[in-house]
Amino acid sequence: MIFKQTKTKIEVAMMLNISPATLRKWLNIRYYDELAKLDYSKNQQILTPKQLNFLAEKVDLSPLNP
Numbered sequence: 480m481i482f483k484q485t486k487t488k489i490e491v492a493m494m495l496n497i498s499p500a501t502l503r504k505w506l507n508i509r510y511y512d513e514l515a516k517l518d519y520s521k522n523q524q525i526l527t528p529k530q531l532n533f534l535a536e537k538v539d540l541s542p543l544n545p
Contacts, residue, residue: 488502494541506534
């Protein structure tokens with residue numbers, strides 16, 4: 480999946496079916512060094528398409544089927 484639009488951290492957490500706190504841990508600890516190269520800041524609420532595409536390489540960001 481290639482992202483061309485931004486998404487909030489809450490939207491991404493919902494896509495992954497995890498809590499926003501878990502997503503924050505992933506972004507701010509596990510993937511922080513790599514995301515920082517993509518201009519990620521720990522306190523930003525909206526992820527850019529570049530950041531989302533990086534994350535999509537690491538985890539499955541396919542929308543869940545209802």
